[in-house]
Amino acid sequence: MNVVHVARDVVREAFASKLMLLLFVAIAAGLLLLTFSLDLDVVDGALAGSRLFGQAADLSIVPVDVFLRPAFQALAWVTFYAGLLFGIVATADVAPRMLQAGRVEHLLALPVRRFELVVGIYVGVLCLCALATAVSTGGVSLILFVKAKTFTVAPIAGAAMALLGFGAIYAVMLAVGSLVRSAAVSAGAGLFLYALGVIVASKATIVNWTTSKVVRALLELVLTPVPNLRALADVGAGVAAGEAVALSAVLPVVGGAVAFAGFAVVVACAIVQSKDY
Amino acid sequence: MPDASPEPRDAALVARGLKKRFGATLAVDGIDVVVPKGARFGLIGPNGAGKTTFIKLLLGICKKDEGSVVVLGGDPDDTAVRRRIGYLPERLAIPPSFSALAFLDGVARIKGIPSSRRRAEIRDTLALVGLEEVAWGRATGGYSKGMRQRTGLAAALLGQPDLLVLDEPTDGIDPLGRRQIREVILQAGRRGATIFLNSHLLAETERVCDHVAVLHKGRVVKAGALVSLRRTDAFRVVFARRLKDGPDDDDGAAARQRAVDAGFVPQPGDDGDDMWSTSFIGTDAVALSAALQAALGRGLVVVEVSPALVDLETILEQSMGADAAAASTAKEQAA
Structure with missing residues (x-):
């Protein structure tokens, strides 16, 4: 229960911050822009014509759900890559702020166990990001439902991959933030992992750049546990577009990210548990 | 400790x-x-x-x-x-x-x-x-x-x-x-x-x-x-400036001398307009009573008797001084 109380404080404090306000204003503005700029003529479930920013789209008549697939795919990618970047910047100071001198002593003297504090911060941040993701993708789905008379939760399900990817990144940011209590270092760790997670999809190419067996082994060792963000983004885009996704392909990517996040959270708990404040 | x-x-x-x-x-x-x-x-x-x-x-x-x-x-x-x-x-x-x-x-x-x-x-x-x-x-x-x-x-x-x-x-x-x-x-x-x-x-x-x-x-x-x-090994005893049977314009010199004779030590820094403070050194209440009786017998008027107390600042100073002295002794012994 204390995890919920800590998470609640994290969310409440974040909503009072200007950056989070900016995020939700940006989402609302984007949704409004889409509402007023997109005009779809749907006849019997098929797209008879469409206009974006007043320009007629040169399209033959297609079923509306088929027409929307690339849009949902694009939305999934934007949510994933841009959302992750914004999330890293916006949440970098959460853990250092919660663990700052004068605040952590007070929290630790309350009936909160140290691991509850860490997990509470993690859950609070994920709740914030889940909310932002749900509002943006849910808003788009709703607008398209009004405009095209077709509703799907696929974009929201696709965006869950972005949340999963962020969960892995934030777990590392939390561990680093617990250790050094610096927002800048925490953000740096997040951005580094973000970049690593994107390029890890080309692990074979990277490893083959060198002929040295030692360096290869070292690269393998470093890159193997890194969550494959590009693969996660592709899975998310596929789900958003309503494509059939093979479970055998999804499970290792998703499982890897979850295991990585879990391990990093355990490390963060161990750091906080062993520290003097 | x-x-x-x-x-x-x-x-x-x-x-x-x-x-x-x-x-x-x-x-x-x-x-x-x-x-x-x-x-x-x-x-x-x-x-x-x-x-x-x-x-x-x-x-x-x-x-x-x-x-x-x-x-x-x-x-x-x-x-x-x-x-x-x-x-x-x-x-x-x-x-x-x-x-x-x-x-x-x-x-x-x-x-x-x-x-x-x-x-x-x-x-x-x-x-x-x-x-x-x-x-x-x-x-x-x-x-x-x-x-x-x-x-x-x-x-x-x-x-x-x-x-x-x-x-x-x-x-x-x-x-x-x-x-x-x-x-x-x-x-x-x-x-x-x-x-x-x-x-x-x-x-x-x-x-x-x-x-x-x-x-x-x-x-x-x-x-x-x-x-x-806060307690010390002394009592604070306050006497009136004038004696029981003395004149009103007495400057207190006579009373002071009689108090000294009875075994009290003047504490001039703690004097008031119409009274003055003394210390009785010792913790024996019987000896204090005897000294007070002697003072009363000399015509002195007792206003207040209380244990002499030190404030926390003094306690802190004394404690740190004693600790420094103990550390110094330990150092000397080690040398």
Whole structure:
């Protein structure tokens, strides 16, 4: 229960911050822009014509759900890559702020166990990001439902991959933030992992750049546990577009990210548990 | 310096052989302290004596290297024990975007105060610590230092804790506000709560506490009931300037001489307009009575007799001086 109380404080404090306000204003503005700029003529479930920013789209008549697939795919990618970047910047100071001198002593003297504090911060941040993701993708789905008379939760399900990817990144940011209590270092760790997670999809190419067996082994060792963000983004885009996704392909990517996040959270708990404040 | 009484089972807090090292610095060097239940315990000492580290060790915020701590009969890491503790850290950082109500709501939830009385208790506590009602809903980022301190004190008082640990509670509060805070602390004490106070304001510690420990270089150099620590081996006896049968315009010289003859030592710095102070050296009440009888027999008028007490500043100075002398002797012996 204390995890919920800590998470609640994290969310409440974040909503009072200007950056989070900016995020939700940006989402609302984007949704409004889409509402007023997109005009779809749907006849019997098929797209008879469409206009974006007043320009007629040169399209033959297609079923509306088929027409929307690339849009949902694009939305999934934007949510994933841009959302992750914004999330890293916006949440970098959460853990250092919660663990700052004068605040952590007070929290630790309350009936909160140290691991509850860490997990509470993690859950609070994920709740914030889940909310932002749900509002943006849910808003788009709703607008398209009004405009095209077709509703799907696929974009929201696709965006869950972005949340999963962020969960892995934030777990590392939390561990680093617990250790050094610096927002800048925490953000740096997040951005580094973000970049690593994107390029890890080309692990074979990277490893083959060198002929040295030692360096290869070292690269393998470093890159193997890194969550494959590009693969996660592709899975998310596929789900958003309503494509059939093979479970055998999804499970290792998703499982890897979850295991990585879990391990990093355990490390963060161990750091906080062993520290003097 | 171990405090032999009371027995630990009657104690709110027991620390035995507590040690904490930060790198090469021994911040806490084998502290033994017993704080009786319901006591108002004051921790005093110079800057860097290890007072805040000691408090953090007691609450499990810092990990001890050696020794043991029992708080309210249990382990300070036990959440059931911590539910019964109210703590105000030295520099409490309240999220600036939170109002006092929002901050205390979070604290009350964690302390497990039922929702049915949470709101009322928060409001009552804020009123108790003297935070103006118009400020309750405002962001604490705009609060003065004193207002933040009052909010922190309210957080510590929530849930009516059995042990109240206050690290510089009146820091940043004006003299009148200090008096109000002191009354709030004493009120908690009257309710039966044990008070553990760390304050650099010795007069405040003297007014609030009934037990004191002096910490110097990570060690307790003096501890005990305040009344015992303040007592000296003398009595203060105040005489009227005029003699029982003397003239009204007597300058007191005759009376003074007679008092000296009776065995009293004049204390000129403590004189009043129509009376003057003396000391009677010794703790034997029978000898004091005999001296007083001799004084009365000489026509002196006794105004007041009380044990001669020293203030905390003197106790602190004496303790540190004695500790420095002991350290110097130990060094010489080692050499």
